[in-house]
Amino acid sequence: MKCIINDRKKIMKKIKFSGKISNLLSKLEINPEVVILKRNGALVTELDSVKDNDELEIVKVIYGG
């Protein structure tokens, strides 16, 4: 699947993964509390799942300052 990590700048990664997004986040060591998730452009929860041909954008929203 295509995973875009949007943390100051967008970094695109091809990842072999299908399943619950929360599992992907823990694999990537990303705290769900600091991000918003877009699956194929639409907001979803970390309890939703992704399939191998999905695009998931992980938008970091908590920076402080």
Added chain:
Amino acid sequence: MMHMHTDKDFISCSKCRSRAIIHLPYAGQSLCKKHFLHYLEKRVKRTIGEYGMLDGVKHLGVAVSGGKDSLTMLYLLKQIAGPMRIHLTAILIDEGIKGYREKTVVDARKLCKNLKVPLKIYSFKKGVGTSMDEVMKRKNREVSCTYCGVFRRWLLNKAARELKCDKLAVGHNLDDVVQSFLMNLFRNDSFTLARFGPVGGLVDDEDFVVRIRPLYRIPEREIATYAILHGFRDDFFPCPYYEEAFRHRIRDFINDQEARYPGTKFKLLNSYNQVRKALTGGFEHKRKEKIAKCSKCKEPSSGAVCKRCLLLEGLKSL
């Protein structure tokens, strides 16, 4: 080609069968767009009502940076204060950070125009005497957030008073409040700890415009979601000069705890409210004290010279 998800592929809203857009572990529920917007708006209205934030207000200043928190706050205040015939003025402080503030000013202008709220912009350079870009060039200075925080508070208060605002709304959210709570506990700064409440500070003075924090109970992630849903912001970026390492560590610690033990932030907020009540009693004498005026700028100050003037003096000697 992107995969199209079928009805079975999504998590349903806990209130209806629609597709959920956010999961709130502390509440044990997931919400669709409609129910999430309602849930957040209800909490802000309740906070405003519970603390009498808009009581007696005819003209409200709204501190707006153009970031997710302040744009969400402005939008919500317009919905709530508009029908109460409260006049709003958005006040934007331009710190003079090239390539950063320009972007958010555009968003602030756009929303103010849509909501028909006048926008007043005050710059550090003109109002305080220096810009953050100039501060950052100094060697052996304090951390950037010290200057920015002190200068911003000073200029916001002055601007709100000159605009004859009865109160000033600031966009601090739940995360900001609980971070400050822990930071001031660790620093043993009980005076600062006591004054970060939902309304005002510890000192009543006619030159101080009372501050209100309508987003006091809203987690930062939910504000970002609200801002995305309304199209206020779809990108989020930190200040390039942000270097408050202590807050950074406290923030990460709290978010780790929240992920492990959902509800941690609200529990911290409740603890803070109890501690604040106890502390405010201890500082009650402060409320009646006549506050000093800075001998240099004549603004209210806890010492003979205010922090803004002391920091400016310090910069000159670097």
